[in-house]
Amino acid sequence: MIDKLSRPVNLVTARRSTTVTTTVGAFLLIAMSAPFVCAADFVVEKDVMVAMRDGVRLATDVYRPAVNGKAVDERLPVILSRLPYNKDGQAKAARYYATHGYVFVAQDTRGRYKSEGVWHMLTDDGPDGVDCAAWIGKQPWSDGKIGMIGTSYFGGTQHAMALAGAPELKTVIPVDAMANMGRQSVxxxxxxxxxxxxxxxxxxxxxxxxxxxxxxxxxxxxxxxxxxxxxxxxxxxxxxxxxxxxxxxxxxxxxxxxxxxxxxxWAQNNIVDAPEKYKDIPVYLVSGWYDSWGGNNTANFMALTPTIKGPVYMIMGPWIHGQQTGSAHGQVNFGPSAAISDQWAWRQEWYDHWLKGIDNSVGKADPFKTPVRIFVMGTGDGSKDVKGRLQHGGFWRNENEWPLARTQYTDFYLQPDGGLSQDKAATKKSVTQFQFDPKNPVPTIGGNVSSGNDILLQGAWNQKGGSHVWNFQEPIPISARNDVLVFQSEPLAEDLEVTGVIEVRLFASSSAVDTDFTAKLIDVYPPSSDWPGGFDLNIGDGIIRGRFRESLKKEVLMTPGEAYEFTIKLYPTSNVFKKGHRIRVDISSSNFPRFDVNPNTGEPLNRNRLTKVATQTIYHDADHPSRIVLPVIPASQP
Incomplete structure (x- = not known):
């Protein structure tokens, strides 16, 4: 498909000289000197002020298909983007869809940029979305059908509108979308x-x-x-x-x-705990193994699939936040096939099917052939590419469900000598201790983050310090720290695919009444000519705050010295640990600034004035089988 927007477009701007006021149902549209932007094949009406039920007006741009600079009279389906990041930034997507048979509407959310009102984190976006949709449905250029588009926060506005049940909403494609904020990702x-x-x-x-x-x-x-x-x-x-x-x-x-x-x-966009509130529409969930919302994306798929008819589709790539058109990030290259090269055209295929009723590739061909499409990482040759990045590689695979029905959940136990094995430790009592000083937290080197903007590295990195890590400048491996416990397997005799949700079940105690425990899964590359020191590739990580060990809904402080079992949920992944590699699990008590640092004092959250050094005890014996549970996928039969 050829993108018409790749060619230059001459824009002519004109302004209305009059004020137009139109009452539509319960909603008031006031277009005061709204500018038009015209081209041969689309026109734009800028800064239309659309009133919500409480009278607050939201700034809205309307892009319409045109012939020779004149908007077509046909009623068309609408692609809607509601975002807090300035609607003017939607121009490229808007022009694409306006020149491919859709009206595109971009709206600044409440209290942001040109919209009136006071910003609140997503809580207004359900009712505001319903009001916006009702206004769209009554416009002469609308056929009453809306599909939504957007990433991150404005992926979240899609979920908010679907949870609010807007009648005009017919499909959504939430990308790296905000959801379940009290569970993971906030x-x-x-x-x-x-x-x-x-x-x-x-x-x-x-x-x-x-x-x-x-x-x-x-x-x-x-x-x-x-x-x-x-x-x-x-x-x-x-x-x-x-x-x-x-x-x-x-x-x-x-x-x-x-x-x-x-x-x-945290109730807004809590899909996992209330999937029945979600409107029964076709949903395509998009995220990545290194995205900040990756865990919630798979959790939403698992919650919505048995609840709504949908259908519900999901794609998970080796991506960081909002980078579906990329094939490399951090220090790692996943190969050119990892990227979705045309970010607008594949969405159009979905919209064409569900908004226009076109019989196309949806349900028949990639990326719509099966409900689940995943990128299995780790089948590259491990050499350096021309930019000095690890060629970790991978390939796409279609699946019918998530988690995969053929998964073999396999325990790998922490061993007294720092090993990691499928055999339980035989000793009656075995522990390893370390001290966690909140004033010297373990630094974050990559992972499932977004909005990092200088303070956080995103994605896949060798777990080694250097000038790129602002709080760990020395070029030494993170495993050299005394507050990081390393447990790793022997070199693998065969390739091992791990695809699914990962948990670490850790038996531990602390001298503190409240503390944190962290876990990180690492694919350890052996030394090679390109990587003489090997490469310790982060795959996924997680944390548990001690006072929430029993439930995410209730705080219960710990008894110092008492052993508890903690469940640390890592982000989901799909990775082949190749023959000769090691599987490694790092245990510690901080990962900063990915997570806030526990002061170990038990004071109310975010109100502490003190910090304490805590002595942490990790148990790995027959009575306390600390382990990582890996979702192993059996090798395909020839």
């Missing part, structure tokens, strides 16, 4: 993902109400430039930083960092 098993601290510090002065005053914007911009210094002063408290100048952002951040349990605070 409040993560009790810990807080600091990428959202970073998001707030950056966006409080970008497109916010506060940013409309230049002096206030300057103060917030200066604050954002000093994020490393503010990280050293965590926790962030109300009124104590320039964030107070943007009160809705400060309020959400501090409230979120204090709201540990998975309760009503």
């Amino acid at each position: 409040r993560h098993a009790g810990a807080f993902e600091l990428r959202f601290w970073n998001w707030i510090f950056l966006n409080a002065g970008r497109g916010s109400n506060a940013s409309k005053d230049q002096g206030t914007k300057d103060a917030l911009t200066e604050m954002a430039s000093q994020r490393f210094a503010y990280l050293d002063q965590l926790p962030t408290r109300r009124g104590m930083t320039p964030l107070r100048l943007s009160p809705e952002y400060e309020d959400w951040l501090v409230s979120a960092m204090e709201a540990g349990p998975n309760t009503e605070f």
